[in-house]
Amino acid sequence: MKKQSSASEPSAVQVTPATVAHIGQLANLEISNQEQQQFAQAFTETLAEVQKIFAVDVSEVEPTHHVTGLVNVWRETWSTKIRCFPKSKRSQAPSTPLAK
Secondary structure (H helix, E strand, O other): OEEEOOOOOOOEEEOOHHHHHHHHHHOOOOOOHHHHHHHHHHHHHHHHHHHHHHOOOOOOOOOOOOOOOOOOOOOOOOOOOOOOOOHHHHOOOOOOHHHO
């Protein structure tokens, strides 16, 4: 990634196709040259938008952790039993502390 300066943005980050190829290699993905170009452009545009968000002055905004005020979002009847196997197959499942 390279930082580029423009008149409208002080220091925009530009993602290169080589960076996209490297990310693809790390993720074990085959990415064509055309896709590398497209993703590089898309990542660059996304990072430019994120940079705009970080530029907003929020120093006088009080943090909001949860807007609804809910305290307990789980139902009282919440079950902790694991029911991933039908009863007919449970005897074949490996024994674990949670399966009892």
